[in-house]
Amino acid sequence: FTALLRGINVGRAKRIAMADLRRLFADLGYADVRTLLNSGNVVFAAKSPDAAGHARTIRAAIEREFSLTATVIVVTAADLAAILLDNPLRDVADDPARHLVAFVQSPVDLAAARPMLARAWSPEAFALGQKAAYLWCAGGVADSEILKTFMRYTGETATTRNRTTASKILAIAGEGVRPA
Structure with missing residues (x-):
């Protein structure tokens, strides 16, 4: 899967270190977590095929962990x-x-x-x-x-x-x- 976060690390707003984002994904139980650039591109593996469910889970965790609201879109590698x-x-x-x-x-x-x-x-x-x-x-x-x-x-x-x-x-x- 790939999670695409909207508006993360653009200018000085909504700053999240990619190391912290990788840790968050790992804490959520996702495997093989990798990031690209500093703009909210996260590749990960998950057991559930529910991309929209992953998006909801990740969005809620970002709000809880970083006190930020961000649109999260999750797509499969095939998509x-x-x-x-x-x-x-x-x-x-x-x-x-x-x-x-x-x-x-x-x-x-x-x-x-x-x-x-x-x-x-x-x-x-x-x-x-x-x-x-x-x-x-x-x-x-x-x-x-x-x-x-x-x-x-x-x-x-x-x-x-x-x-x-x-x-x-x-x-x-x-x-x-x-x-x-």
């Missing part, structure tokens, strides 16, 4: 691989640092962004998949109108990772699928 492989913007987005994948816990959360499909975003681009949204931020992420609009539609239900980071997470998760 992460499928999300990256099914990316409809792979041929449009030529810089993986500006190509975002937006993860949600439930595909229902993507429906809020459906109105974005009716708009032409050029030079940016937007697509919805079965389990994720895909954003091409041609001018960069910081000033991206498409990202700001997407986050207005989805609020706290989504978290984004650029394609480089998402591919690194997948490599750590061990599925062996390494989309470009």
Whole structure:
């Protein structure tokens, strides 16, 4: 599994040391806990196949242990691989640092962004998949109108990772699928 925490260690807000986060996951009974970067990407093994249940457990533990509220999205390694492989913007987005994948816990959360499909975003681009949204931020992420609009539609239900980071997470998760 991979847990993606929204808004952790961005600027000075919601600071959690990755060593403390790994310890928390281990204390929750998760195995093979690994983190990537300092932004709330945690790969772990669990006996239960219930990704949404893991998300609820982790979110509650973060609130209890660190007194922080954070959206936690948990996906299986197989789902992460499928999300990256099914990316409809792979041929449009030529810089993986500006190509975002937006993860949600439930595909229902993507429906809020459906109105974005009716708009032409050029030079940016937007697509919805079965389990994720895909954003091409041609001018960069910081000033991206498409990202700001997407986050207005989805609020706290989504978290984004650029394609480089998402591919690194997948490599750590061990599925062996390494989309470009």
